[in-house]
Amino acid sequence: MSRSERSARPAVHRFWEGTGATKTFTHPLDRGLLEQYVPRDSRILDYGCGYGRLTAQLVELGYRDVHGADPSRALIERGRQEHPELPLAHIDGLPLPFEAGSFDAALLFVILGVVTGDEDQEVLLSELARLVRPSGVLYLSDVPLQSDEHHVRRYEAASAADPNRPYGVFSTPDGGLFRHHRPEELRELLHAHGFEAVEERSTPTATLHQGETTRSVQVIARRVPAG
Numbered sequence: 001m002s003r004s005e006r007s008a009r010p011a012v013h014r015f016w017e018g019t020g021a022t023k024t025f026t027h028p029l030d031r032g033l034l035e036q037y038v039p040r041d042s043r044i045l046d047y048g049c050g051y052g053r054l055t056a057q058l059v060e061l062g063y064r065d066v067h068g069a070d071p072s073r074a075l076i077e078r079g080r081q082e083h084p085e086l087p088l089a090h091i092d093g094l095p096l097p098f099e100a101g102s103f104d105a106a107l108l109f110v111i112l113g114v115v116t117g118d119e120d121q122e123v124l125l126s127e128l129a130r131l132v133r134p135s136g137v138l139y140l141s142d143v144p145l146q147s148d149e150h151h152v153r154r155y156e157a158a159s160a161a162d163p164n165r166p167y168g169v170f171s172t173p174d175g176g177l178f179r180h181h182r183p184e185e186l187r188e189l190l191h192a193h194g195f196e197a198v199e200e201r202s203t204p205t206a207t208l209h210q211g212e213t214t215r216s217v218q219v220i221a222r223r224v225p226a227g
């Protein structure tokens with residue numbers, strides 16, 4: 001399958017149509033960071049919105065033009081039940097049906113943490129670079145590599161089982177597949193796709209839907225104007 005065919009219809013990990021769609025997501029949004037960089041009249045894409053947790057939070061904060069999109073049918077159906085007023089779209093594949101440069105900002109919360117392949121991440125970032133207007137903002141938050149013994153053992157076991165996997169990719173007993181990154185990797189990935197990190201914060205604790213407590217990283221990046 002060619003890269004463009006694959007990007008047009010990425011395989012949604014079965015997990016996100018089953019067990020993953022029943023979880024409660026808790027990865028924290030830093031309200032101060034959001035408000036500092038994203039004005040209230042912005043048009044915002046919440047990519048990988050799940051059941052619309054953050055889409056709803058943004059609307060509660062007074063953002064009026066927020067669009068959620070996610071490839072999991074189960075999660076979007078759940079979101080429509082929980083928040084019938086929100087524009088949550090089930091979109092299984094890229095490119096997304098939006099005009100180039102039509103968003104002032106995009107949220108990408110715990111998506112690079114579940115889109116684990118290097119090439120899939122590149123396709124995803126290229127699409128966000130297409131959608132966010134020059135000088136617009138990408139607010140990315142994800143789970144960095146953890147240094148505690150439990151996680152290190154988990155990364156090492158996964159690497160030993162499959163040395164071709166990037167370090168930090170691991171499976172969970174309930175069938176999930178995740179990737180934790182070094183924060184520098186995230187910055188480099190953003191840079192390679194025309195986004196410059198302008199602010200980065202580390203949040204001491206975030207409870208993941210697997211019930212584990214971890215650190216999270218929040219990055220605000222600006223879309224560099226072409227030329």
Ligand SMILES: C[S@@+](CC[C@H](N)C(=O)[O-])C[C@H]1O[C@@H](n2cnc3c(N)ncnc32)[C@H](O)[C@@H]1O
Pocket residue numbers: 010012013016025026027047048049050051053054070071072075108109110111114115
């Ligand atoms: C941990 S949840 C985070 C949901 C939401 N961003 C939040 O923070 O509440 C991961 C989400 O990634 C979505 N997902 C899985 N594969 C994806 C892909 N290839 N592209 C975009 N989203 C994907 C899942 O359906 C799920 O909604």
